[in-house]
Amino acid sequence: MIALIGALILALCFYFFLLGRIALSLIGSGEAAAVAIGIGVLILPLLGVWMVWASVRAVLDHQRLARRIHEEELELDISDLPRRPSGRIERAAADALFARVGAEWEADPDNWRTSYRLARAYDYAGDRRRARETMRRAVALEKHEREATR
Incomplete structure (x- = not known):
C-alpha cells in the first residue's frame, strides 16, 4: 500500500x-x-x-496516534458489535459505542487519547466531519504532550 x-x-x-x-x-x-x-x-x-x-x-x-493507542492497548473494541451486510456497524450499536466513548471524553476532554477514541467513535457512527475535527484536536493535544515531555 x-x-x-x-x-x-x-x-x-x-x-x-x-x-x-x-x-x-x-x-x-x-x-x-x-x-x-x-x-x-x-x-x-x-x-x-x-x-x-x-x-x-x-x-x-x-x-502515529493509532500506533500509540495500540501500544497502550486503548483501541476501541468493535469486534462484537453487530454489522450490516455491507460490513458497517449497525447504527444503534455505533450510537451506544459513541455514548460510552463520549462520556469518557467528557470526563477528560484535554487528553489526546480520549479525543482519538471519540474521533473513531464519530467515524463508526458515520459523522465524518466531526470525526475529522476531533482527530485534528487529538493530533494537536498529542503534539503538545510530546513537546512538553522533551
Missing part, C-alpha cells in the same frame, strides 16, 4: 511539474491573456503540492 501511495505521489509531482512548465511558458509569452492564463495554471500545481503535503502529513499524524 505504501508503494502505491508513493507511486501516486510521484505521478502527481510529475503532473505538477508539467503544469508548472506550461504555466511558465504561457507567462513567458508576454501576451496579456496568456500571462493571465499562465498565472491561473501556475496556481494549480501550487495548490496540488499543498494538498498532497497536508494529506500525507495528516496520514502520518493519524498513524
Whole structure:
C-alpha cells in the first residue's frame, strides 16, 4: 500500500511539474491573456503540492496516534458489535459505542487519547466531519504532550 501511495505521489509531482512548465511558458509569452492564463495554471500545481503535503502529513499524524493507542492497548473494541451486510456497524450499536466513548471524553476532554477514541467513535457512527475535527484536536493535544515531555 505504501508503494502505491508513493507511486501516486510521484505521478502527481510529475503532473505538477508539467503544469508548472506550461504555466511558465504561457507567462513567458508576454501576451496579456496568456500571462493571465499562465498565472491561473501556475496556481494549480501550487495548490496540488499543498494538498498532497497536508494529506500525507495528516496520514502520518493519524498513524502515529493509532500506533500509540495500540501500544497502550486503548483501541476501541468493535469486534462484537453487530454489522450490516455491507460490513458497517449497525447504527444503534455505533450510537451506544459513541455514548460510552463520549462520556469518557467528557470526563477528560484535554487528553489526546480520549479525543482519538471519540474521533473513531464519530467515524463508526458515520459523522465524518466531526470525526475529522476531533482527530485534528487529538493530533494537536498529542503534539503538545510530546513537546512538553522533551
